[in-house]
Amino acid sequence: MTDRFQEQISGFVDDELSADECEFFVRRLQRDSESRRQLMRYHLIGAALRGELTHSHPDTLRRRLEGALSGVRETPSPPRMRAYVKPALGVAVAAVVAAVAVLALQVVNTSAPGDVDAPDAVLAGERTEPAAYVVPPDTTGRRLVSPPIQLTNYLMRHSEYASHLSRTSVHSNVVATGQPDITEDDADVTP
Amino acid sequence: MQSTERQVAEPGVKPRAGSGASDLALIKRVQQGDRSAFDLLVVKYQHKILNLIMRYVRDPSEALDVAQEAFLKAYRAAPAFRGDSAFYTWLYRIAINTAKNYLVAARRRPANVDVDFQDSEQFEAFTKMSDVDTPERLALTEEIGAAVSKAIQELPDELRTAILLREIEGMSYEEIAQTMECPVGTVRSRIFRAREAIEKHLRPLLD
Numbered sequence: 001m002t003d004r005f006q007e008q009i010s011g012f013v014d015d016e017l018s019a020d021e022c023e024f025f026v027r028r029l030q031r032d033s034e035s036r037r038q039l040m041r042y043h044l045i046g047a048a049l050r051g052e053l054t055h056s057h058p059d060t061l062r063r064r065l066e067g068a069l070s071g072v073r074e075t076p077s078p079p080r081m082r083a084y085v086k087p088a089l090g091v092a093v094a095a096v097v098a099a100v101a102v103l104a105l106q107v108v109n110t111s112a113p114g115d116v117d118a119p120d121a122v123l124a125g126e127r128t129e130p131a132a133y134v135v136p137p138d139t140t141g142r143r144l145v146s147p148p149i150q151l152t153n154y155l156m157r158h159s160e161y162a163s164h165l166s167r168t169s170v171h172s173n174v175v176a177t178g179q180p181d182i183t184e185d186d187a188d189v190t191p
Numbered sequence: 192m193q194s195t196e197r198q199v200a201e202p203g204v205k206p207r208a209g210s211g212a213s214d215l216a217l218i219k220r221v222q223q224g225d226r227s228a229f230d231l232l233v234v235k236y237q238h239k240i241l242n243l244i245m246r247y248v249r250d251p252s253e254a255l256d257v258a259q260e261a262f263l264k265a266y267r268a269a270p271a272f273r274g275d276s277a278f279y280t281w282l283y284r285i286a287i288n289t290a291k292n293y294l295v296a297a298r299r300r301p302a303n304v305d306v307d308f309q310d311s312e313q314f315e316a317f318t319k320m321s322d323v324d325t326p327e328r329l330a331l332t333e334e335i336g337a338a339v340s341k342a343i344q345e346l347p348d349e350l351r352t353a354i355l356l357r358e359i360e361g362m363s364y365e366e367i368a369q370t371m372e373c374p375v376g377t378v379r380s381r382i383f384r385a386r387e388a389i390e391k392h393l394r395p396l397l398d
Contacts, residue, residue, distance in 0.1 A: 006383065010379070011379060014363075029228075044393070048336050069226060
């Protein structure tokens with residue numbers, strides 16, 4: 001420890017250091033036990049000169065406090081903050097879950113047959129619609145299926161390839177053959 | 192935090208010089224969770240606070256309990272300290288209130304209450320307190336006072352004057368420099384050398 005630094009300890013005791021010097025000095029004290037002991041001795045000298053030493057051991061109070069504080073949490077947090085932490089955490093978790101659910105729904109609804117890159121595009125963030133926390137109700141009465149699939153399904157049900165179980169028109173009944181059924185799920189399968 | 196003001200003096204004691212920057216730096220560290228910084232504040236003010244409390248609470252061991260409680264309250268309230276007043280002023284108010292509350296509670300307690308040691312925890316706490324302040328430890332305080340007095344008398348005049356103006360009169364370095372008609376740097380050096388010389392007398396007692 002240099003003389004200059006020891007002189008700074010003396011200056012710190014007398015509160016004669018600048019604010020910047022104090023901050024630097026306090027940070028150093030945290031890891032320099034010898035400087036801390038010297039600081040304590042300087043304070044003791046001042047107390048002795050001013051006649052402040054009481055009948056008890058000069059270090060009794062500090063040692064008792066050290067023991068008492070060892071049972072106290074390291075960082076006493078402001079009491080007002082604690083009341084809001086749990087509810088805020090709960091809301092945050094709920095919001096994340098809702099966002100993930102909405103995102104997943106939108107991925108399913110916007111993907112189309114043959115549009116191989118649609119899911120990737122969504123994941124890459126190329127979607128233009130902003131994410132919503134609540135799925136808006138479908139007021140158009142339209143099925144949540146893309147137009148190409150609708151057309152395909154119509155043709156399948158009304159064309160000569162419609163199965164006898166899904167035929168819904170006279171025309172399909174007339175022109176139907178024994179072709180296998182094609183469902184919406186099959187239309188979603190990418191090649 | 193706001194800029195500091197000079198510490199408000201307790202009655203009968205000259206105000207200490209300085210900007211309060213050292214206390215502010217320490218309390219800021221305490222607010223960041225550095226308990227060792229609070230330890231240094233205790234070291235700085237423990238004697239002053241204890242003497243203050245002893246004006247209200249005569250019994251030394253009870254005064255020690257009250258002082259401990261006051262510092263614990265200060266530690267718990269540290270996050271709320273905004274720097275509107277000097278740290279010592281804030282601590283002084285906590286100590287006064289703690290001492291007054293203690294006196295109010297003491298008046299409510301029955302006068303003749305026998306200490307019942309059937310509770311083993313109470314007994315242990317009592318014996319522990321006795322162990323801390325043994326006759327040897329109590330004698331140490333007197334030895335320290337005697338060693339410091341002797342060391343002061345052996346100091347050269349300029350060093351003795353500088354340190355007494357600082358510790359007893361509470362003057363700032365600037366004020367001491369004007370009084371002794373020397374530069375501030377010389378004052379700083381003289382006070383430091385005086386402390387070094389006194390510390391040499393104390394080291395055998397403290398090691």
